[in-house]
Amino acid sequence: MFISPMLLETAEAPFSDENYIFEPKIDGHRGLLLHTDGTTRLYTRHNNDCTRQYPELSAGTFDGDVILDGEIACTDPETGVIDFESVMTRFQASRSDKIRRLSETIPANFVVFDILRYKGEDLRNRPLMERKEVLDGLALPSANFGKIPFVDGDGEALFSQICARKLEGTVAKRKDSVYESRRSNSWLKLINWTYVNVYITGYRKGDFGWLAGVETKDGRVRPAGIIELGVTPTQKMAFYGVCQQIVTGEDAEYVYVQPRIKARVKIRNWTKAGMLRTPAFVEFIV
CATH class of the missing domain: 2.40.50.140 (Nucleic acid-binding proteins)
Structure with missing residues (x-):
């Protein structure tokens, strides 16, 4: 069951607030992962099935049915830095031989930041920090999967670190936010322009x-x-x-x-x- 993702509003400036957590913004493309009856499928935020493009991710299995929200990203083979062009190369590949070759030369990663369903339970109406606790206990299937780190309250310090490392930006999320399938000011993005x-x-x-x-x-x-x-x-x-x-x-x-x-x-x-x-x-x- 595809779930339309929760989208971000834009913050005007960096801020710190104890009611928020702050995450680094990953420069990839949004991905919803659905694992049902032992099968894993991947979708874009617009409900386009992109399972075929990422065989190293679709091979992942989980302990029970789960729906995860995250970012599909690749790193530049030469610099080791997250690279948007590399993940677009993966996303746009259509021939089976090219997909197989790219999965070896530019492997994709799925960076999870939210869990929407787990073992038959809909978690979307739980506060964000409760969902994070459930996610923290979820075993990931391979090194191609990771969980987004976050800091509590100090968004300005994180944004300064992101700018110093020339990364994309940060995301601020209210700790008590439920998961809404729409654009919401409970989640805010700040781009390092x-x-x-x-x-x-x-x-x-x-x-x-x-x-x-x-x-x-x-x-x-x-x-x-x-x-x-x-x-x-x-x-x-x-x-x-x-x-x-x-x-x-x-x-x-x-x-x-x-x-x-x-x-x-x-x-x-x-x-x-x-x-x-x-x-x-x-x-x-x-």
């Missing part, structure tokens, strides 16, 4: 998107991604009010402009190809 100055080099003709470019060491501006998030209607009007004067050309998808309009964006991190990951507009730079 990286801020970058870019040039807007064009715009998409269809769905909204501004082309972003970054300056290279030799003074050129190279493509770096598309800004789709964070832009207000007023900022769009301001851009389109001036950009027609600096158009350099167009094709079927884009209109290109001189790199004269500068903006500040926030990103999760850089991709290995040197692109901005999930850039969100912050402000124009004058």
Whole structure:
């Protein structure tokens, strides 16, 4: 039985509070694990079955039926750091031979942070800390499984450590929170954003998107991604009010402009190809 996951609201700033626990945010993709009658299946947060992509996880067996909420993640083979691109490579693989090869070269891990059902009992209406106690007693099937650590109350110190290690961010959860299959302010995320100055080099003709470019060491501006998030209607009007004067050309998808309009964006991190990951507009730079 698939259960829609509890989703996070966004915290405005780091905070500490004795009514909360704080966990590191794992840079993978959300996963629901269902173990029923000796069979393990994995689902994304949108109820897409991804069991086949992760044979090293679906092989895991548990003592009794269980539904777990967690994050599926991979580490970069060279750096040992959790790497979002690696887990996307795993998730997007479809051929059996490639899946088998990747399971050996980029093994996946399931990092558990909540338990929703266990041995026939629905735990969702129990307070979070009671669910954590049940989870603490659950035996995990292999080294590909782990349980998320947490700190009690001191969210600011944890966030500082996360930033120092250049990790994704933290999650704050009310200790008394029940598990709700919706977005809830009982669970809050705080992202460790990286801020970058870019040039807007064009715009998409269809769905909204501004082309972003970054300056290279030799003074050129190279493509770096598309800004789709964070832009207000007023900022769009301001851009389109001036950009027609600096158009350099167009094709079927884009209109290109001189790199004269500068903006500040926030990103999760850089991709290995040197692109901005999930850039969100912050402000124009004058």
